[in-house]
Amino acid sequence: MRNDSPDPEMERRLRDHFVEEAQDLQAPDDLWDRLESRLGEQQAPRFALLRGALSWTAERPGLAAAAAAVLVVAIGVTVWGLPGQDPALDDADEAATTAASTTTTTATTTTSSVGTTTTADSDSTTTTTQLAVVADDDASEDDAAGDATAETTQSSARVVDTPSTTQATEPATTPTTTPPSVATPAPTPAPPVVTPPAPRADSGSSGTSDDAAMDDSDGMSIADDGMESDGMADGDYDDPMDDGMDADGMEDGMDAPAAAPSPPAESEEPAVRQPPPATTFQDYERTGFVETSVDAVSTFSLDADRTSYFLALNWARNGYTVEPDSVRAEEWINAFDYSYAHPTDDRSFAITGDVVRHPLDADLHLTRIAFQAPEFRDETPLNVTLVLDASGSMAAGNRVAIARTAAEAIRGSLGPDDRIAVVHFTTAVIDQYTVEHSAPGDEDVVWSIGRLNAHDSTNVQAGLDLGVELADAARRERPDAFNYIILMSDGVANVDATDPFAILESAEDTDSRNPLRLITIGVGIENYNDYLLEQLAQHGNGWYRYLDDTEQARETFSRENWLALSTPFADQTRAQVTWDPSVVRSWRIVGYENRVTPDHTFTQDRKEFAELPAGTATTVFYELELHEGAGIPRRFGNVEVRWVEPASGESRSQTTAVTDLAGVSFDGRGDLLRLGAIVGLAADRYSRLSTQVEGQEVDAASVRADLETLRGELDALSSRLGSTEAYRDFAFLLDALIEAAEALAPASGYSR
Template sequence: MTRPHVRALALAAVASLALGACQPAHTPRTGPEGPGSLTRGIDAAEYVRDYESAAAGDSAGSVSESAPRSASAGAPPPLAQPEGRGRPRQPEPGPLEDNTFREAGTSGFVDAGTDAASTFALDVDSGSFGVARTLLAQGLVPPAASIRVEEWVNAMPYADPAPTDADLGVRTEAVAAPGSEDTQLVRVAVGAREVTPADRPRVNLTLVVDRSGSMDVRERLGLVQSSLALLADRLREDDTVSLVSFEDQARPLLAPTPVSETERILDAVERLTPGGSTHLEAGLALGYDQAREAFDPGAVNLVVLASDGVANVGATGPGSITERIAEEGAEGIHLVTVGYGMGNYNDHLMEQLADLGDGFYAYVDTFEEAERLFGSDLVTTLTPVAAQARAQVRFDPEVVEGYRLVGYENREIADEDFADLDVDAGELGAGHRATALYEVRTAPGVAPGTVLGEAEVRWRPVGVGGAGSGDGRATSPIVTGDPGAAPSSDLALADAVADLALLVKGQRPVADPTLTLGELRNRVQVLADRDVRGAEELLEMARDAVAVVPERLVVD
């Protein structure tokens, strides 16, 4: 396969980096480019294009089984794979076949007089949103069990300012629900402080890549290769990358290597050819071994699992390596899971592994999404700033009759454990945003401006440049909005994406029980016309949902 970048351009980029004149990286979700952003001129998209060509039988795009061109000295010999590209493939499962999802349930209204506090771990997973986007775009209805509403809400970009005087900050806003005199929509927004690329610590990144036969379905492995090439393009020269692959067994493909040695990293990426069964547990175990061997207490130490989550050799459930993942997370090696492909995909396993490893779970279905995650979001949020992060919303039962937290069903924490930071919760990295929505029923006669309660977040500071000392705490009062006031763009966007998730799941929003998908699409169109960030993507999903989700699926 032709090297997926122009050598002359890459060499020129490296030379310019040495002189400090690097080209800024495009960061579509994280705002203005920060000092230290860079690109090496690698054409990462070439990998997935070549993979698609090979899948179509284009011999020019097939992978050579010989050693890669200009492979670095000491590179391991090539891996012969019985089921690699260029050979006939097995029948591919359809996008809705052989997937594993786990129903998280749906929260109902809570009587504030009986239980006035709502407590949950903060979460920035977005995998459920990515899965639904993929299926809806293909004209398919996402299974109800695949929809976790909070992951849809947290997939949207919001304009909340990052805190500057603390690791985390919390803001609240409320607005009267349309057509309801006694229901308020409340948004609780938590933001993590930002760390510029120039100021962040060095990164020790261990990539654990599934190259089993199931990763040869469509262009999954090519998309993984493009994702890894994006990291090679955007990480700093003093960052370190390791690569472990697994199929029937786990294999080390690249020892810890500075990103400045870009050619060695790309040589290892090119050696990822598919074939064999899936021994995910062995891959993660070897990945953690390699990450622990290269561990640097002054760096960010991270394991990234790229897989479809289908384990069929060794222990295959999320509990199989639970203890190791949890221990390593507590000792400073965090786990990010990135899912690829629909059809023979295990969403539940990927989500649970990320939760165990104090990381987050994302889903990649296109090169554009890979570029957004690996070329921008992951690079800028690698630095953890808050561990064991959790939120508690306490309502005043004198003015609130009941409330409902939308989503977060599998992130609940006992109210009495809120102040105990030894109880496992979530972790937020630099620039992360976490949002929660509540539907709140007020007592009769509650006037605008009444304080309904208070939102509080607590966390344990981690990483460099932390604000203050000791465990962190931030609060914000929740105040009723005026009946005629319009919601902010952020609240309107969060409300729309939550309503879309509920309707696609087959449920109706409590605050607007007669809402239809067509009406929701029109609401999102208004946001898109106002150029609200994220609204265009949401509008496309709403249009797809109108086309494929029968209204009869939506139950009262």
């Protein structure tokens, strides 16, 4: 809608400059009148950007008229050039939104404050960096688009400023099962002050070159029916889905990087990074060393997620500090490709292991155990149910475009025997856009995906309830198909159930013989609930991924990748390591805090244990204290892995021994083991910057010292792994972690 009270003088000055500026930009001379006319006639989402720009400039008399004119013309040309929509579809979009929610929204003046909220229970702590908003909770589509306008407008005019935290469509919410939270103020996040050390490599060109690749085959293999480890030559990310972590864009196909900051004056102190506002994650209790005389058994669920690492990398690239509570070391480790040997058959894992000296403590050893699933193709048909978040918070950045692109990529990757359904949810389900399971090429499916847009509030429960209902009906109709429910959202649930377990209880799957596998796809930087999405996937028999731009969405769900991701090899997968007390004095698992499970559950087939797609590799590191005089070679213990075979429902297990030399130097087992250890230890040490109990002091100086030592170890790999995208990204991220630890470390007391 037009601005009800524009500044007449400002509008006149804008018009005076318009003809000259429009000519310089090669825009039509009558563009102003044409745009004013179209804005008076249309209410389609694609015009919200220009309406906001006109209002924003007209309300700011201090803005130079020439600059304002350039700004409006540039945005006008951009909006005019976007692909058009049928006005009838625009009307249908508005009608569908009205039908989905009876909430009446009004224009509000929004103010905000940033705060950090911590709620604790007996097991863990949920930390939320909140953006408190004095506004209507139910933001309309125009309100949501207007929120994004200020950021887009500043980017178009190349006005460099601190990232805005003064507006948000929806406030982040903590799980409803936690006690009331207490907010403490936190400053506005600073603009980006660091850029990645090198441009991102194109897809398919990021691996290590032949002459730079290092072989890890010199490590001793684990006795496992002839399955031995071979060379690992890549050292890049575990799969192509994790490329392209750029800033949120502005429109579909426009993935704009964060604006470069203006250099501070010489007298100014460097800007202090802050975590992104309104992000929610779980602070799991860190594990400690366990004496084998007390407990020699370690049991945990395998984990194929890697979202924690890519969230951290994205935050660092956008000028935010990495929140220690968000770091899950196992997801950092499993983000990388270590080129493990594949098993000799399609029904078992290849398990490898190595023991080396610890790079941070001369009194300790480090053990790596890796589980490699076989790579194969399965012709079993698929039932896919897309559950798409159409709430107002999805208007921020490029979230809608990312989700729409991913949904379309999934549809395009399905075969003729597969079926797909679509659900849109906001304050309630948008019934007009619901499509029951149909062939991938069905025009209703294509139409529904294309209608995804941002509207009101977020009722994840309503969306998943209907998604499960449709998926269950498809499962009964096609009992031989695999069933996937794919939730695409920023996780900011604020209507009905907002706790992941309450949502899962509402949308319960009671058929364990052919389970509904819940995949969660996260989008967004600020106003993002990592905890909800991660827990829904973990306890929904699925996995969790993060997408940052439309290109990455296309790569993730390309047909080749989707065929692998949608082919389950192992359900309810868990491992148990039993250490030999005569060799190992004490042990500690690195990461896996929310995957550790009581030893007695190991024989139970439980939904929260991991689903692993075909070709997946999972790596775990242990820190070991050995008895003095432990000989070499030694059998350190045994490892057993158990899982359920998806096709048959049969429970399977595999056992092998952990055998290696004791006393091998850290650089004696190949570059990729060293890289994984550096990544895991860096994540583990950085997470120590978060306190476990109230009033606990953080030894930031010790953390910084460990990170700097690990940086030196990483530098030693640069001549052989430095050409890979994964190495460069992690080197950049590690520098950001060191900077954050340095900011928290106490001053030396010396003058400058």
